[in-house]
Amino acid sequence: MIIEKAKSYGxxxxxxxxxxxxxxxxxxxxxxxxxxxPLEIERLAKNYNVKYVETIEDIDENVKRVIVxxxxxxxxxxxxxxxKNVEIIDATCPFVKKPQEIVEEMSKQGYDIVIFGDKNxxxxxxVMSYSVHNRxxxxxxxxxxxxxxxxxxxxxxxxxxxxINDYLKITNYLxxxxxxxxxxxxxxxxxxxxxxxxxxxxxxxxIMIIIGGKNSSNTKQLYNIAKEFCEAYLVESxxxxxxxxxxxxxxxxxxxxxxTPEWLVEKIxxxxxxxx
Amino acid sequence: MIIEKAKSYGxxxxxxxxxxxxxxxxxxxxxxxxxxxPLEIERLAKNYNVKYVETIEDIDENVKRVIVxxxxxxxxxxxxxxxKNVEIIDATCPFVKKPQEIVEEMSKQGYDIVIFGDKNxxxxxxVMSYSVHNRxxxxxxxxxxxxxxxxxxxxxxxxxxxxINDYLKITNYLxxxxxxxxxxxxxxxxxxxxxxxxxxxxxxxxIMIIIGGKNSSNTKQLYNIAKEFCEAYLVESxxxxxxxxxxxxxxxxxxxxxxTPEWLVEKIxxxxxxxx
Ligand code: SF4
Ligand code: SF4
Numbered sequence: 408m409i410i411e412k413a414k415s416y417g418x419x420x421x422x423x424x425x426x427x428x429x430x431x432x433x434x435x436x437x438x439x440x441x442x443x444x445p446l447e448i449e450r451l452a453k454n455y456n457v458k459y460v461e462t463i464e465d466i467d468e469n470v471k472r473v474i475v476x477x478x479x480x481x482x483x484x485x486x487x488x489x490x491k492n493v494e495i496i497d498a499t500c501p502f503v504k505k506p507q508e509i510v511e512e513m514s515k516q517g518y519d520i521v522i523f524g525d526k527n528x529x530x531x532x533x534v535m536s537y538s539v540h541n542r543x544x545x546x547x548x549x550x551x552x553x554x555x556x557x558x559x560x561x562x563x564x565x566x567x568x569x570x571i572n573d574y575l576k577i578t579n580y581l582x583x584x585x586x587x588x589x590x591x592x593x594x595x596x597x598x599x600x601x602x603x604x605x606x607x608x609x610x611x612x613x614i615m616i617i618i619g620g621k622n623s624s625n626t627k628q629l630y631n632i633a634k635e636f637c638e639a640y641l642v643e644s645x646x647x648x649x650x651x652x653x654x655x656x657x658x659x660x661x662x663x664x665x666x667t668p669e670w671l672v673e674k675i676x677x678x679x680x681x682x683x
Numbered sequence: 684m685i686i687e688k689a690k691s692y693g694x695x696x697x698x699x700x701x702x703x704x705x706x707x708x709x710x711x712x713x714x715x716x717x718x719x720x721p722l723e724i725e726r727l728a729k730n731y732n733v734k735y736v737e738t739i740e741d742i743d744e745n746v747k748r749v750i751v752x753x754x755x756x757x758x759x760x761x762x763x764x765x766x767k768n769v770e771i772i773d774a775t776c777p778f779v780k781k782p783q784e785i786v787e788e789m790s791k792q793g794y795d796i797v798i799f800g801d802k803n804x805x806x807x808x809x810v811m812s813y814s815v816h817n818r819x820x821x822x823x824x825x826x827x828x829x830x831x832x833x834x835x836x837x838x839x840x841x842x843x844x845x846x847i848n849d850y851l852k853i854t855n856y857l858x859x860x861x862x863x864x865x866x867x868x869x870x871x872x873x874x875x876x877x878x879x880x881x882x883x884x885x886x887x888x889x890i891m892i893i894i895g896g897k898n899s900s901n902t903k904q905l906y907n908i909a910k911e912f913c914e915a916y917l918v919e920s921x922x923x924x925x926x927x928x929x930x931x932x933x934x935x936x937x938x939x940x941x942x943t944p945e946w947l948v949e950k951i952x953x954x955x956x957x958x959x
Contacts, residue, residue: 575855582854582866583847590854590864 408683409658410676411612413604416629417663417672418442419597421477421500426668428474428498429457435472435496436460438480438488439529443623444666463487472496478529479503481536503530506564506593507537513562514538518589521546521557523577524566531566547573549580559586567595598625598665605629605662609636612660614652617641618675619664626664633662644671645678653683684959685934686952687888689880692905693939693948694718695873697753697776702944704750704774705733711748711772712736714756714764715805719899720942739763748772754805755779757812779806782840782869783813789838790814794865797822797833799853800842807842823849825856835862843871874901874941881905881938885912888936890928893917894951895940902940909938920947921954929959 418426422442429441429451437459440448451457457474460466463484466473472494475485479499488495499507510520519542524531526545535543546552561581565574571594581588609615615633619626621643633639637660642648653659659679663672694702701717705727713735716724727733733750736742739760742749748770751761755775764771775783786796795818800807802821811819822828837857841850847870857864885891891909895902897919909915913936918924929935935955939948 571859575858578854578858578866579851582851582868586868588866588868590858590866592858592862592864 408653408656410679410683411608411658411660412672412676413601413608413660413662415600415604416661417601417618417665417667417669419595419600419665421502421595421597422665424500425474425477425498426451428496430455432457432472432474432496435474436466436470437474437476437498438463439476439478441474441476441498442666444620444668446671447666447668450668450670463491466491466493474498477503479507479533480529481533483536499533500567500595502567502593502595503533506534506567506591509562509564509591509593510534510543511537511539513589514540514543516562517558518560518562519558520544521552521561521563521577521581522566523547523563523569523574528566530568534564534566546577549576552577552580557581557585560589561585561587562589562591564591564593567593568598569594601625601629601662601665602632605632605660606636608660608662609633609639612658613637614656614658615639615660615662616648616675616679617662617664618672619643619667623664623666626667629662629664633660642675645675648675648678648682650682653679656683659683684929684932686955686959687884687934687936688948688952689877689884689936689938691876691880692937693877693894693941693943693945695871695876695941697778697871697873698941700776701750701753701774702727704772706731708733708748708750708772711750712742712746713750713752713774714739715752715754717750717752717774718942720896720944722947723942723944726944726946739767742767742769750774753779755783755809756805757808759812775809776843776871778843778869778871779809782810782843782867785838785840785867785869786810786819787813787815789865790816790819792838793834794836794838795833796820797828797837797839797853797857798842799823799839799845799850804842806844810840810842822853825852828853828856833857833861836865837861837863838865838867840867840869843869844874845870877901877905877938877941878908881908881936882912884936884938885909885915888934889913890932890934891915891936891938892924892951892955893938893940894948895919895943899940899942902943905938905940909936918951921951924951924954924958926958929955932959935959 477500630641753776
């Protein structure tokens with residue numbers, strides 16, 4: 408039986424990069440958990456002594472190095488960190504840096520800023536903090552803009568994980584109502600890449616194993632796409648695999664949710680090889 | 684009976700301005716007809732000796748002054764005119780100047796240019812000529828962009844008389860496919876102003892007289908809106924008015940298509956006063 412991994416699966420570019428940075432930063436702490444996966448957090452703590460703290464206040468004198476995670480942090484918190492006299496290791500994803508830089512530059516040029524996203528999300532709190540003025544509006548729905556009269560020149564960015572069609576609702580509203588709207592498409596296609604890859608592979612395979620949390624919505628989406636095309640199973644660990652699934656199968660496809668580490672994928676593949 | 688004119692009707696701002704300019708420019712010629720109304724063209728020729736020529740080649744040595752009409756003209760033709768040694772009187776509508784200036788400035792900054800409009804329309808031929816490079820794409824439908832790979836930074840303008848919803852189809856396509864789309868909403872709302880005003884007035888009136896060509900689509904639209912709310916008639920001249928229309932009426936509303944001159948409106952109002 409051929410075992411083939413999807414062209415894109417598991418960690419996105421930004422998380423992969425952040426984990427590598429963490430592995431090269433022994434004894435550092437991360438500000439907030441680096442990733443939504445307790446096993447991976449545990450591995451970083453055990454193998455590299457990289458732990459996490461919830462807030463800057465929790466950083467004590469023994470800490471020498473602090474990792475900023477993919478979401479980035481607000482400018483004022485970065486300032487607080489600098490005052491702590493610790494080495495700052497910046498693992499902000501480049502795709503998150505981009506909207507931060509755009510907001511800074513466009514606000515300097517005098518544009519009003521509209522951010523499509525959730526104002527309670529750490530990424531957005533970081534991005535909005537980069538404006539040099541306070542005409543920054545964070546919205547999820549064009550209705551929230553109806554009561555406000557913005558300037559005629561507006562720049563807009565989106566939270567990296569949003570859907571383009573929802574962003575277009577915002578930009579359509581702005582274009583209809585203002586003279587210039589400078590639309591930066593800052594949506595990251597990592598999520599879609601995993602989805603496209605699972606679709607492509609499931610069309611050729613006769614069985615698909617999707618690895619990830621049963622409560623993870625992005626993992627469930629991968630599973631739902633896979634089972635449209637062939638027999639598919641969602642597993643959290645190798646123990647769940649069953650010998651009979653693979654009987655008579657010729658081509659087994661593998662994909663994994665965005666929080667599933669590579670070592671878990673490898674463990675599962677080894678077990679499939681034993682069973683098949 | 685009260686006779687009330689709609690808040691906005693007849694000539695738009697740009698045409699009104701161009702006609703005034705023509706009236707102040709005796710013995711000049713216009714490059715192309717100034718307006719889609721033969722009676723008004725005739726009046727300008729009779730009263731001010733302002734006639735029109737079809738092309739620059741038709742301008743003979745006796746002509747001292749040339750009027751550029753609301754649509755504007757391409758840069759190279761303006762250059763040809765300058766070489767003719769005539770005084771150039773620029774009646775380009777300021778709302779048409781705007782996209783010309785935007786295309787010039789954005790192309791200088793290196794943006795690819797997408798123009799939503801008809802490449803055979805004189806306005807668009809003028810606007811596109813202002814680009815300093817040749818990466819200018821004039822389209823009516825997003826499908827026309829599908830085969831082309833533009834640069835990641837795009838500026839876009841629209842023909843002044845287009846519908847916003849059609850423009851949004853273009854901008855949505857661009858936003859989905861490129862990193863930065865700088866959307867300038869250059870659509871002129873003159874058409875909508877006349878429509879909104881006719882609706883507002885028709886709600887209060889018990890009869891509406893709409894003045895304009897029976898083949899003019901913008902006049903017919905005004906008529907269709909009016910008759911949703913009250914008794915309405917479309918007339919081209921005062922001879923068509925009938926006494927019985929006004930019997931028992933208290934409030935007569937007046938509107939006119941975009942090519943209907945004010946003097947015709949006044950003539951019709953005088954006749955209504957005689958009849959009512
Ligand atoms: S922006 Fe994209 S690549 Fe970067 S961390 Fe977020 S999902 Fe991953
Ligand atoms: S742009 Fe608007 S105001 Fe100017 S001539 Fe055209 S319709 Fe009239």
